[in-house]
Amino acid sequence: MSLGTVAIIGLGLQGGSIGLAVQEFLPGTRTTGYDLDPATRTRAAERGLVHQVCGTAAEAVSQADLVIFCVPPGVMGEAAAEVRGAIPSGALVSDVGSCKQSIAAALREALPDHTVIPAHPVAGTENSGPDAGFAHLFRNRWCIVTPPEQTDLVKLSELVAFWEALGANVEIMDARHHDLVLAVTSHLPHLIAYTIVGTASDLEDVTQSEVIKYSAGGFRDFTRIAASDPTMWRDVFLTNRDAVLTMLQRFTEDLTALQRAIRVGDSDTLFDHFARTRAIRRSIIEEGQDDSRPDFGRTDHENGGARG
Ligand SMILES: NC(=O)c1ccc[n+]([C@@H]2O[C@H](COP(=O)([O-])OP(=O)(O)OC[C@H]3O[C@@H](n4cnc5c(N)ncnc54)[C@H](O)[C@@H]3O)[C@@H](O)[C@H]2O)c1
Numbered sequence: 686m687s688l689g690t691v692a693i694i695g696l697g698l699q700g701g702s703i704g705l706a707v708q709e710f711l712p713g714t715r716t717t718g719y720d721l722d723p724a725t726r727t728r729a730a731e732r733g734l735v736h737q738v739c740g741t742a743a744e745a746v747s748q749a750d751l752v753i754f755c756v757p758p759g760v761m762g763e764a765a766a767e768v769r770g771a772i773p774s775g776a777l778v779s780d781v782g783s784c785k786q787s788i789a790a791a792l793r794e795a796l797p798d799h800t801v802i803p804a805h806p807v808a809g810t811e812n813s814g815p816d817a818g819f820a821h822l823f824r825n826r827w828c829i830v831t832p833p834e835q836t837d838l839v840k841l842s843e844l845v846a847f848w849e850a851l852g853a854n855v856e857i858m859d860a861r862h863h864d865l866v867l868a869v870t871s872h873l874p875h876l877i878a879y880t881i882v883g884t885a886s887d888l889e890d891v892t893q894s895e896v897i898k899y900s901a902g903g904f905r906d907f908t909r910i911a912a913s914d915p916t917m918w919r920d921v922f923l924t925n926r927d928a929v930l931t932m933l934q935r936f937t938e939d940l941t942a943l944q945r946a947i948r949v950g951d952s953d954t955l956f957d958h959f960a961r962t963r964a965i966r967r968s969i970i971e972e973g974q975d976d977s978r979p980d981f982g983r984t985d986h987e988n989g990g991a992r993g
């Protein structure tokens with residue numbers, strides 16, 4: 686596939702990774718980029734995240750065939766509105782936001798005359814900012830594309846080919862369904878991690894140093910997730926509120942059932958539940974989705990040295 690210029694707005698983990706991946710896997714494509722934060726623009730230029738870091742968003746998108754918004758979910762609309770008059774009329778607009786319905790609505794409202802096809806690479810780490818990105822982030826990961834009804838099929842196939850070129854497996858999904866699925870597979874786990882790490886550090890009869898000292902096991906995995914970017918995750922919960930609340934309700938009911946099983950000593954319920962969840966983990970590994978495997982092409986450095 687040949688895309689002349691890809692413009693990236695927001696040069697953090699996602700934007701930086703896309704810029705590096707395009708340079709590695711689509712060498713004929715030019716990349717331009719802009720970030721609101723001047724220090725991030727400087728660092729992005731030093732790392733060569735894109736071919737040209739621009740001083741304004743309008744300059745970055747002025748020659749673009751594809752514009753990808755890689756900013757926090759809560760500012761997608763304002764970032765798009767800022768470049769309304771500057772994006773070439775035939776350019777395709779997309780994003781990488783973690784929630785799809787509300788971001789799609791904000792992008793369409795800001796850019797009513799452009800084709801907007803939202804996407805979500807289900808690939809990330811707890812790190813953020815211009816030092817976090819790496820070219821292989823999307824390799825063997827899903828990228829969920831959520832086209833609106835009656836979308837331009839040529840542009841849709843261009844976007845699919847773009848993500849496949851970056852190493853992703855693309856799935857087309859309805860935006861509402863996306864938000865429900867990701868609420869349970871990504872958003873709720875983050876909420877649980879944020880909660881449990883906060884709870885542990887608030888306990889009066891457990892000292893802070895004990896929390897740090899004994900966090901070698903399951904708790905340590907939670908602390909990695911709970912180190913994720915506060916701005917992004919605040920926005921995720923506020924922009925996917927309905928789906929998260931639906932899943933949280935279900936989770937609370939299931940947690941209460943386990944709480945009761947513990948209280949009344951119902952060993953069968955506990956055992957059966959844990960056996961079922963162990964089988965789920967094993968089927969994830971059998972499907973080759975276990976990211977602790979070494980063949981994902983990531984080095985410790987690429988992962989910020991913090992994964993696992
Ligand atoms: N972090 C993940 O694991 C992950 C995974 C998939 C998708 N996403 C989505 O990707 C998007 C970006 O997340 P990230 O992890 O790259 O965050 P990040 O914090 O690393 O990068 C976001 C960048 O956007 C910049 N920015 C903020 N407002 C801006 C504006 N108005 N114009 C230009 N730049 C602006 C910030 O300065 C920052 O550098 C989010 O919408 C998030 O939901 C994140």
Ligand SMILES: O=C(O)C(=O)C[C@]1(C(=O)O)C=C[C@@H](O)C=C1
Nearest residue numbers: 783806807808809810811870871
């Ligand atoms: O691996 C991680 O650290 C992530 O949190 C990545 C993760 C996820 O929950 O799977 C986080 C947010 C996204 O929108 C997509 C991917």
